[in-house]
Amino acid sequence: MEITLELLNRDDFEKLYEFELENRAYFEEMVPSRGEDYYHLDTFIKKNNALLIEQAQGISYLYLIKDLNGVIVGRMNLVDIDKTQGIGHIGYRVGRAYTGKGIANNALALLLEKTYQLGIKQIFAKTTTHNIASQRVLEKNGFSHIQTEQEHWNGESFVQYRWNGGEM
Numbered sequence: 001m002e003i004t005l006e007l008l009n010r011d012d013f014e015k016l017y018e019f020e021l022e023n024r025a026y027f028e029e030m031v032p033s034r035g036e037d038y039y040h041l042d043t044f045i046k047k048n049n050a051l052l053i054e055q056a057q058g059i060s061y062l063y064l065i066k067d068l069n070g071v072i073v074g075r076m077n078l079v080d081i082d083k084t085q086g087i088g089h090i091g092y093r094v095g096r097a098y099t100g101k102g103i104a105n106n107a108l109a110l111l112l113e114k115t116y117q118l119g120i121k122q123i124f125a126k127t128t129t130h131n132i133a134s135q136r137v138l139e140k141n142g143f144s145h146i147q148t149e150q151e152h153w154n155g156e157s158f159v160q161y162r163w164n165g166g167e168m
Helices: 012-031 041-057 103-118 132-140
Strands: 003-007 061-067 072-082 087-094 122-128 146-153 156-164
Touching: 003 103, 003 156, 012 041, 041 072, 041 103, 061 087, 061 103, 072 103, 087 103, 103 132, 122 132, 132 146
Parallel strands: 087 122
Antiparallel strands: 003 061, 061 072, 072 087, 122 156, 146 156
């Protein structure tokens, strides 16, 4: 499936809200919940407006993964950016109906192409030990396993990865 990465903007809030609601149960099988409040439209809009401020400041880049018809199929966020060191952290999610189609892999590759323009030289990521698909996506895109944390969620440990732009 061909996809695009588009920076989040206010025009996407309604469709993004629908995407998050539709996939909530699926996402919460893989990652901790964003909390009940997140799924109230007013709160959702406030939180995403705050994220747009972070994006304008260059401390986060929030991308929507869309198919060629403009349908949101996932998200890819580069957050907690330290501009002085060129370091960021990545998180992503693909809707249940779109898994197994290479979308996360392709979206991450597209994002990594942008890192030079963003001044990012190193990216950290983590996933749970049972999320083998996410681990494969990271490894296919040049991320290296650096540790398995003792921190637990839902009986799972977290696996941490690092990407160094110059080593890819």
